[in-house]
Amino acid sequence: MITESLVNVSRLQFAVTALFHFLFIPLTLGMTWLLVIMESVYVITGKEIWKDMTRFWGKLFGINFALGVTTGITMEFQFGTNWAYYSHYVGDVFGAPLAIEGLMAFFLESTMVGLFFFGWERMSRVQHLITTILMALGTNLSALWILIANGWMQNPVGAEFNYQTMRMEMTSFTEILLNPDAQNKFVHTVSAGYTVGAMFVLSVSAWYLLKGRDVAFAKRSFHVAAAFGFASICSTIVLGDESGYSIGLAQQTKLATMEAMWETEPAPASFNLVALINEKEEKNDWAIHIPYAMGIIGTRSLDKEILGIHDIKEINEERIVSGIFAVSALDEMRASMADGKAVNPETLAQFEHHKNDLGFGLLLKKYTHDVIQATPDMVKSATNDTIPRVTPMFWTFRIMVGLGFLMLVLFSLSLFFTIKGNFMDKKWLLKFAVIMLPAPWIAAEAGWFVAEYGRQPWTVYGVLPTHLSVSNIAISNMIWSLIGFVVFYTILFIIEIYLMQKYVRLGPASLGTGRYFGEKSDKNIINPNEFKGV
Structure with a gap:
């Protein structure tokens, strides 16, 4: 029997695995293009230091990539094990982009990763650079298809419910592909990933400079990270604003809760x-208000309203009442088809008239098996369910935005003093960069929480309630598997931190070239003044 406890534990398990997985993905996205930039300079100039930079930062990328793949595999299995009815109900739509991701993107990405690490002595400079570019392209294509699938859950376009199969079925792949929510989510998410990669390189390079070690190496890494990070954080903020606009069009509930807008x-x-x-x-x-700001962000105008939570609840209550007729007609049609009888045209007409509110009617299944018997109190409870808790949405969103603007300050200052050529004299700036290392990860996790928690109580917004999506399995199995995932993923996270810290402390000396700090052949250590310009 599906209980509220089972639903909550199922949600918690998926949230835990998703948030763990998303610790690794942004850095993977960001590091690939930084590697492309560094290796491109190596190919153009022939300077070995740029090859060393590509290989060293690539080593850290590889550690992160391996753990990202490990934590990601289990998530797709959960759709079949923990969310079986969801997979049945929307698999025709949701499965397509995930299948394309595996066939088009993941195979390309994983193949190029292998060639990146083992092809240095087997390919020419240009050939290896092409490999690195394809690796970056595969990584970003993987994110594209996954976020197209997720974007459809946020704004289910290009699909329609078929009462004969009891499933959502694709009507237009083009609409799914060009879904504004999916496209905005993709560009905003990958920009955030680029920011994570830039911050990682910037912070580690700043630490080397504060220690006075591998200065030539760290100086160039800082240059690249400052420029790439400035472009990335600007893109993240601008595209985040665009995401806010698309949310205002497709998910007014999420926008209202993010802003604690009751009226x-x-x-x-x-x-x-x-x-x-x-x-x-x-x-x-x-509250402290900034006049006009939300109207401009949410509607791109000065004369369009943004609905408050109270008005949204009134609309949702009307849709739930309409949905009762859709569910009732659907049950009657299913009974007729089960008995081998033709569907009553009047019943079909009733269903067609109310089917856009079918998902809202299904919210009542949480309170009664026969929604036609729903009481006013049940309708009221279902209406309240359509609004996620406001406090976590409000403050998590502000943590994300606040850290975003703080990172904009850091990257702006870093780029400014890099252009002036005196950033190495700004010890306060280098310390600021080191302190800010965790910031993009916190912001990315906060953004993911806002996107997914703000969709509740839906797995597919307005179509399929979360409480109907779970598998009917023993809650004890869910609890034990949750404990297992937490323990296993925590071990993986500790391994990630240990390995990353180990190789960061070793620095480029881990390449074994004999040219860097801490290696036995100290006479070959690079002189900071040896490289001028590029």
């Missing part, structure tokens, strides 16, 4: 910078 304000709405949220009374006890 519909006259256009253009203000932005709640901070607020003391009172969820029990559904209001903010106090």
